[in-house]
Amino acid sequence: MSHEQPQERPQDRPLTRWQRFKDNDIIWSFLHSPGAMIAAAITVFSILACLFAPLIAPFDPFDPSQISLWDGKLPPAWVEGGQPQYLLGTDNQGRDMLSTILYGGRLSILVGLAAVCLGMVLGVTLGVISGYVGGVTDAVIMRIADVQLTIPGILLAILINGIGRAFLPLELRQEFAVYVVIIAIGLTDWPQFARVARGATMVEANKEYVQAARIIGLPAWLIMVRHVLPNTLRPVLVIATIGLALAIIAEATLSFLGQGIPPTTPSLGTLIRVGNEYLFSGLWWITFFPAIALVVLVFAVNLLGDWMRDALNPKLR
């Protein structure tokens, strides 16, 4: 109920950080929603599996000595003609599918995380400034965001990616392809973060604690960093989670279109692309398993984001 007073415990010792954490409503909500827990388990499992790919993967897809073209295009182990050491079969170059998916997923998650971080830092910075300062600054920043949002994200990413690669000398393109992709997706992402951060900032900036800080005489940047920013992070966190799923998809799409990571470096997108060419020759497993991995990962992250949106929204509780 709204007017229940907090229990007063003047004589108690202040809670430790760990007690506070356990007592937190969000942690409680998490432990009481099975969907969120399953989603989190899948996400954590996928991320760990990908991060420790070199330790768990049965083969190293980058080691030419382990690859033999003779073993190429083998179906999964349980299908006729499959070999037990290649559980999910092999691709056209004879690489073990399971190992390639783990290594590829690693790259996809890394690119997704880095791109979201870039978009978040850029978007939140601009959004908070926009919402707090207002006036012309606000108008300029938000109109840029509006214009950017009129262009479909993936086209923009392709554009930025193309420009980025054009500026790199030929011999560095391969090496820096991953960074170019991260920048391309990150730059595409920022308006979402800016909008959310700006909205939250405008709400917070009118609250009395911000006015109190202004009366103390704190400079605007300090108020933004110390007072406004921490209070805008909840909605930002929600869209960052959903943004992670979108960034992973964006990377896959770019790579699928041949605009992202070169096919020699496996990512989920490049694997699906390569497999796509063999789909009609009956080699379904080359594209099917990476696609399933992508769907499961994105679905779990999205579920997590959905739960987080509900749990962090005080109005829905």
Add this chain to the structure above:
Amino acid sequence: MTELLKISGLDVDFDTRRGTVHAARGVSLTVRPGEVLGLVGESGAGKSTIGNAIVDLLESPGRVSAGSILFEGEELRGRSEAEMRRVRGDRIGMIFQDPQTSLNPLMTVGAQLVETIEKTNGKISGAEAENRAIELLEQVGITEAKARLLAYPHQFSGGMRQRVVIALALAGDPDLIIADEPTTALDVSIQAQILDLIKQLCRERALGVIIVTHDIGVIANIADRVAVMYRGEVVETGDVAQILGAPTHEYTKSLIAAVPRADRKLDRFSSVDYIEGGTTPFKRIDIQTHWLGESQRERGSGPAIEIENLDLSFTLQKALLKRNRKMLQAVDDVSFTVNEGETFGLVGESGSGKSTVARLIAGLYRPDGGQIRVIGQDVVSHPKSATARTARRALQMIFQDPYSSLNARMRVLDIVAEPIRFYRLTDRESETRKIVGDLLDHVGLGASAALRYPHEFSGGQRQRISIARALASRPRILICDEPTSALDVSVQATILNLLKDLQQELGLTMLFISHDLPVVRQMCDRIAVMRNGGICEVSDTETLFSAPTHEYSRHLLDLMPRMDLLGEA
């Protein structure tokens, strides 16, 4: 007389993850036809819960766990949702606090009334229902009722909207009306009219009325009998004159003693130790030798705040051309002077511009025209200059809403220490922490509060944290913008006492903004009455209360709740 409603031994429980909260325990009440029962208590006392439990509108996870609710001799507990819905519209009407949200903004007032009338009266033709709607609007005192049927809620003022809500409650011709804080969201002048209306309807139609309120003034004006609630229990029931004049329960006594008196000036509010812990200072500090007192030596002799011909207008509707813009003159040619060491009151109803003046002085808004001098320094023409900044540092503000005035993500230590750290008022961090501890002790919270977060404190305690933060800048002027209007009356008394003490010890100048005349009378030396952005009258407190010169001041004074029922507490 027979009883219309008889509640006996009612328990309401809320099962939460931290155990069961007993919102009401063993509550027994009766309401007779033609009688107004006042249900009074402070926040969290369970008074609204009782009202909701009667009509089975408890918010989840609340449930009635014991007792009976007899309405006209029939048990209401255990009825199906469909049956309860009929009871709610037909026989029990509800009036809620906020007329803004109790009406559907997308439907005309007439449509809402006709819908309710048709639902509750069964077979009735459209024309009949409309006539009935007009009749109801006339009964609640809305003129030109026929034309108003086509109006939308936003075209009505707050008071008119509450009248429509009352008409809606009457639509099913109920025998009992439950009014949950029906006037809390309204200005005093409208509050009086609405209360009169409810009382008149109660007499004419022999309705039973339950008024749920925290406001002793409302009770004194309208109730026949009163039930006082404290932590889920009814501690005392009786006639209004007996409860207010000669209360027997300790809680009632302290509650009534804490009500600010409009009829005479007291030195201090009688302190209420019954309710909130931590009201007595843990450890007083000697101001004269303490860090906190150091700034007092800088005291000058001139006026603390001087404002001349202050103007500010807000844009209501933007437009490219100046003549198409709609402006609101929020502050209109306001001038006054606050002397060093005095408490200057600004009173007025909502929208009078009193808070805007405070924010102008504090530098949160820039005026369109006029002069503001803080301790003799011009702070308007060059707000960023060093002199203006120093002058402004001598000025701090305490806000109305204790829930939004503290940053929820910072510890109390960091909140209070912020000005000290920012201006490097101490040499060492250990010294800062010691001063913060002293400040928290001094405002009655205890130094151990420093490591907690704001959400662990109640409203009154948060207001004490705000006061400690304001004092940490070592101000000479304190602006208090409705510092207690969000608080319970008992907590209000302790906060006002604290402010008074601090002012005397530190020789602070205070600008005290409030809509509550009795509070202003207790706190202020001089008072300015504001209306529509302008000042009506500036005079000494006692002169204003005994011989107001301006017509509007007289009007405001007339509207003060009558306290003649209160004894010599």
